[in-house]
Amino acid sequence: MEIITSSKNEKIKNITALLSSKKERDKQGLFVIEGLRIFQDTLKTAPGFIRDIYVSESFLKEHPEEDILFENNGSIRIITVKDSVFNSISQTVTPQGVLCTVEKPEHTLEEILGGTKFLILENIQDPGNLGTMLRTAEAAGVSGIIMSRDCADIYNPKVIRSTMGSVFRMPFVYVQDFTEALRRIKGHGITVYAAYLHGGEAVSGVQFDKKCAIMIGNEGNGLTDGAVAEADKRVFIPMAGQIESLNAAVAAAILMFHGIA
Amino acid sequence: MEIITSSKNEKIKNITALLSSKKERDKQGLFVIEGLRIFQDTLKTAPGFIRDIYVSESFLKEHPEEDILFENNGSIRIITVKDSVFNSISQTVTPQGVLCTVEKPEHTLEEILGGTKFLILENIQDPGNLGTMLRTAEAAGVSGIIMSRDCADIYNPKVIRSTMGSVFRMPFVYVQDFTEALRRIKGHGITVYAAYLHGGEAVSGVQFDKKCAIMIGNEGNGLTDGAVAEADKRVFIPMAGQIESLNAAVAAAILMFHGIA
Numbered sequence: 197m198e199i200i201t202s203s204k205n206e207k208i209k210n211i212t213a214l215l216s217s218k219k220e221r222d223k224q225g226l227f228v229i230e231g232l233r234i235f236q237d238t239l240k241t242a243p244g245f246i247r248d249i250y251v252s253e254s255f256l257k258e259h260p261e262e263d264i265l266f267e268n269n270g271s272i273r274i275i276t277v278k279d280s281v282f283n284s285i286s287q288t289v290t291p292q293g294v295l296c297t298v299e300k301p302e303h304t305l306e307e308i309l310g311g312t313k314f315l316i317l318e319n320i321q322d323p324g325n326l327g328t329m330l331r332t333a334e335a336a337g338v339s340g341i342i343m344s345r346d347c348a349d350i351y352n353p354k355v356i357r358s359t360m361g362s363v364f365r366m367p368f369v370y371v372q373d374f375t376e377a378l379r380r381i382k383g384h385g386i387t388v389y390a391a392y393l394h395g396g397e398a399v400s401g402v403q404f405d406k407k408c409a410i411m412i413g414n415e416g417n418g419l420t421d422g423a424v425a426e427a428d429k430r431v432f433i434p435m436a437g438q439i440e441s442l443n444a445a446v447a448a449a450i451l452m453f454h455g456i457a
Numbered sequence: 458m459e460i461i462t463s464s465k466n467e468k469i470k471n472i473t474a475l476l477s478s479k480k481e482r483d484k485q486g487l488f489v490i491e492g493l494r495i496f497q498d499t500l501k502t503a504p505g506f507i508r509d510i511y512v513s514e515s516f517l518k519e520h521p522e523e524d525i526l527f528e529n530n531g532s533i534r535i536i537t538v539k540d541s542v543f544n545s546i547s548q549t550v551t552p553q554g555v556l557c558t559v560e561k562p563e564h565t566l567e568e569i570l571g572g573t574k575f576l577i578l579e580n581i582q583d584p585g586n587l588g589t590m591l592r593t594a595e596a597a598g599v600s601g602i603i604m605s606r607d608c609a610d611i612y613n614p615k616v617i618r619s620t621m622g623s624v625f626r627m628p629f630v631y632v633q634d635f636t637e638a639l640r641r642i643k644g645h646g647i648t649v650y651a652a653y654l655h656g657g658e659a660v661s662g663v664q665f666d667k668k669c670a671i672m673i674g675n676e677g678n679g680l681t682d683g684a685v686a687e688a689d690k691r692v693f694i695p696m697a698g699q700i701e702s703l704n705a706a707v708a709a710a711i712l713m714f715h716g717i718a
Contacts, residue, residue, distance in 0.1 A: 241699070324585065328704045337697035358704075365698060434718065436598035437626060438502070442710075443589045443619075449707040450714045457695065 199253070200277045203284045207275065211250070211285050214297065218349045221300070227351035230287055230295040237361035238298065245364065247297040249274045252282035255293030287353050300351060303340070303367040305377060309384045311339025311367075313456045314409035316381070316388065318344045318374060318423050320444060322415055326350065327358025328445040329412075334362040336452035341368040342377060342409070378426040381409055388427045389455065390419055391447055393440075396430025404455035412448045431455075460514070461538045464545045468536065472511070472546050475558065479610045482561070488612035491548055491556040498622035499559065506625065508558040510535045513543035516554030548614050561612060564601070564628040566638060570645045572600020572628075574717045575670035577642070577649065579605045579635060579684050581705060583676055587611065588619025589706040590673075595623040597713035602629040603638060603670070639687040642670055649688045650716065651680055652708055654701075657691025665716035673709045692716075 200208060213220040214228050221227050226247060229238060238246060249272055251259070256276055283291050308314070315333045320326050326348045333341055347370065348355060356363060371377035382388060387405040390396070391412050411427060413419030418441070424430065433442060433450055442450070461469060474481040475489050482488050487508060490499060499507060510533055512520070517537055544552050569575070576594045581587050587609045594602055608631065609616060617624060632638035643649060648666040651657070652673050672688060674680030679702070685691065694703060694711055703711070 328707060331700060332703060332707050334698035335694075335696040335700040335703055360700070362698070362700065433596075433714070435596040436718070437595035437623070439592060439596040439621070439623065442593060442596055443706070445704070446589060446593050446707060446710040449703075449710055453694070453711045457697070 198275055200275060200281055203281045205281075207248075208277070208281060208285060211295070211297065215285070215287065215353050218352070221349070221351045225300050226297045227300060227356065228295055228353060229298055229356055230292075230353070232292045232294055234356070234361055235294050235296060238296065238364060241361065242301070242364040243272075245299045245301065246272050247299060248272070249294065249296045250277050250282070251275070252277055252279045252291070252293035254279050287357075301364060301367075303369050305342065305369050305371060305380060308340030308342065308367050308369055309381065309386070312407045313338050314381070314386060315341045315448065315452065316343075316378070316409050316411040317341065317347050318411065318419055319346045319414040320412070321348055322444070323348050323352045323354035324358050325415065325443070325445040327355040329448050330359040330362040330366050330368070332445065332449045332452060334366045336449075336457040338366070338452060338456060341366060342381065343368060343370050344374040345370050345372055375422060375426060378423065382426070382428065387429065389429050389431050389451070390424050390427035391451055392424060392430040392432055393418060396432050398434050399431045399451060399454050400434075402429070402431050402455065408455060410448065410451045410455055412444055412451075415444045459536055461536060461542055464542050466542075468509075469538070469542060469546060472556070472558065476546070476548065476614050479613070482610070482612045486561050487558045488561060488617065489556055489614060490559055490617055491553075491614070493553045493555055495617070495622055496555050496557060499557065499625060502622065503562070503625040504533075506560045506562060507533050508560060509533070510555065510557045511538050511543070512536070513538055513540045513552070513554035515540050548618075562625060562628075564630050566603065566630050566632060566641060569601035569603065569628050569630055570642065570647070573668045574599050575642070575647065576602045576709065576713065577604075577639070577670050577672040578602065578608050579672065579680055580607045580675040581673070582609055583705070584609050584613045584615035585619050586676065586704070586706040588616040590709050591620040591623040591627050591629070593706065593710045593713060595627045597710075597718040599627070599713060599717060602627060603642065604629060604631050605635040606631050606633055636683060636687060639684065643687070643689065648690065650712070651685050651688035651691050652712055653685060653691040653693055654679060657693050659695050660692045660712060660715050661695075663690070663692050663716065669716060671709065671712045671716055673705055673712075676705045
């Protein structure tokens, strides 16, 4: 059995590269998940996407290799790593001792537009917000997420952590030309509702169409004028107090649970 | 004019202590806010709470002292700090060059219970979640927040950042005895709705009472059995997909905007 004992090992260096660099993730078509919960989730939901499993020696002592192999039918490579080396690549304070390289799930806009309920995101920057939005979208019954290319990278380890496994269950796509994508969405008979602070209808009074998309903009600036101009309707969330805006993931949640769930 | 040129200066060391230690914040009754936006917000909403203002030399060049004094009527001390020293205590990637020590706003449970709409939090651990909940609560029209003593510290710099200024406008209190506090809340004729994953009524069917409180539990474990037992009613948010729970701040937002706003 192969045991990696040095953090200078090529495989370990590659994991560090996949964790830190979007460019590297794009080039290899791979990303990294870490932790027992998401590992088990992935084995259940998307075993075909797992490439290599890295376990610490301590993890292997507590989880015999047969157990892991049993669940993954033996086709996936399991690589053992010295605890200190595992800890050096771990992104968590108390490493659980298991991480995997996983192939990126790929979806096209046309595939996604076969659904009926959508979330459209323009330039969402905070990885925690993006992950929370994926998780909330799954809970609200969204069929797919369409993102402008300047949104944060879903495969960023911080996003992956906050999706709680939704990354394999919620179809999503980054589009190169956002305006053109909005037009194609509308071309499918989908009504686009823009979350907008300055005017439009209060969300409580809006009866969302059966085929609909909720569109949310950047954390600091909201949607661009161009995106708002393409929307069919504008909705806002009435706010008390001196609050100027809600957290983007919170606003998305309120709109999705009103209009979609 | 006093200029601090060393990070070994006692005042600078004290700011570091206030930023990193809850114990120190409790002892001194002070906390730290950083950034132009929250500084201006505080000058407007709660100028009486500001103790000292620390500005970097660069900040002072762009914002003449008269401007700052004019707004704060001259009663607050302004201390200039060398840029490199300011950057060493800053909690942000691109420091704006202004931070303040501020007195903690203090509220009692009785004061808070004069309102009609409440958020009750048990053992919320994530600073970002807690800050987002304060901000969302203000937007939803909540009159006050009651927290178990094991919730994260609101004066933690990460919480302060995500409250976006709500910390001065939203009354809150940490209670020593959570069960006793719940009984006092109910004694005021306030109906307590527990967010509960396992049973109760779906939120969309619930007509929340006029005087009501929404109670949210810990991120990983939800509410304790003891807290649920004290609640008048249990509500849940129906979820699609394979999601086991929502992010705590998202769940709180959906319930507050359904039951309170």
